[in-house]
Amino acid sequence: MALIELHNIKKVYGKAEYSTVALNNINLCIEKGEFVSIMGPSGSGKSTLLNIIGCMDIPSEGEYRLNGQLINQLNDQQLSKIRNKTISFVFQNFALMQNFSVYDNVALPLFKRKMSAKDKKEKVVYYLQKLGIADLLKKNVSLLSGGQKQRVAIARAMVAETDIILADEPTGALDQKNGAQFMELLCQLNEEGKCLIVITHDENVARYTKRIIRIVDGTITADRKAEMAQ
Numbered sequence: 670m671a672l673i674e675l676h677n678i679k680k681v682y683g684k685a686e687y688s689t690v691a692l693n694n695i696n697l698c699i700e701k702g703e704f705v706s707i708m709g710p711s712g713s714g715k716s717t718l719l720n721i722i723g724c725m726d727i728p729s730e731g732e733y734r735l736n737g738q739l740i741n742q743l744n745d746q747q748l749s750k751i752r753n754k755t756i757s758f759v760f761q762n763f764a765l766m767q768n769f770s771v772y773d774n775v776a777l778p779l780f781k782r783k784m785s786a787k788d789k790k791e792k793v794v795y796y797l798q799k800l801g802i803a804d805l806l807k808k809n810v811s812l813l814s815g816g817q818k819q820r821v822a823i824a825r826a827m828v829a830e831t832d833i834i835l836a837d838e839p840t841g842a843l844d845q846k847n848g849a850q851f852m853e854l855l856c857q858l859n860e861e862g863k864c865l866i867v868i869t870h871d872e873n874v875a876r877y878t879k880r881i882i883r884i885v886d887g888t889i890t891a892d893r894k895a896e897m898a899q
């Protein structure tokens with residue numbers, strides 16, 4: 670059983686003459702511990718696919734199984750529960766809570782978990798240390814650089830300790846050096862066994878991943894394992 674299984678997935682936005690077919694006939698299996706990039710032109714359906722994989726949206730047709738569980742017919746509450754347990758997100762714009770501290774942002778996924786405040790703090794500090802930003806703990810995230818913000822975003826994803834991390838253009842707002850450092854971090858996480866799926870338009874970013882899926886007009890046109898994994 671694959672971790673992620675998509676069978677004949679179709680996604681249509683809108684109705685009748687105003688409808689857009691964003692994904693069509695998507696068949697895809699992703700195993701535990703894979704490091705995948707999704708590439709394709711603007712409007713090709715990359716974010717739609719990531720949103721479906723991340724249980725943020727459901728397909729119009731087809732079957733999505735995550736860890737063997739059929740996702741299609743779940744309600745918002747059930748989807749949110751699965752997301753919380755299984756999936757973390759990292760976005761191009763970092764999606765941090767502005768004017769909150771680094772600590773508050775990173776601790777966010779632990780909010781609903783049954784843990785003592787002490788255990789929560791230890792976990793947050795552990796990951797901040799791992800990323801070399803423990804000294805920023807109390808700092809307001811609005812005052813951080815782009816590279817620091819993306820480290821906070823990845824710390825938040827790590828704290829959740831989910832099997833899957835999804836990233837939508839995570840290096841888009843970073844300069845080359847910070848982008849490369851960020852991809853090195855993702856490589857480390859993959860070595861630790863995380864399944865990572867990254868949307869990117871940047872071949873240099875895709876080069877860090879071990880499998881490249883290309884989408885054009887909502888359809889997968891290529892899916893190949895990289896010969897030279899980073």
Ligand SMILES: Nc1ncnc2c1ncn2[C@@H]1O[C@H](COP(=O)(O)OP(=O)(O)OP(=O)(O)O)[C@@H](O)[C@H]1O
Pocket residue numbers: 682683689690691709710711712713714715716717718
């Ligand atoms: N909420 C929505 N309502 C209507 N149409 C949408 C919606 N979201 C996406 N679309 C359409 O679906 C298609 C796929 O969009 P999607 O955002 O998945 O592409 P993308 O490859 O991620 O693009 P980009 O690289 O520009 O972010 C596009 O034609 C887009 O206009």
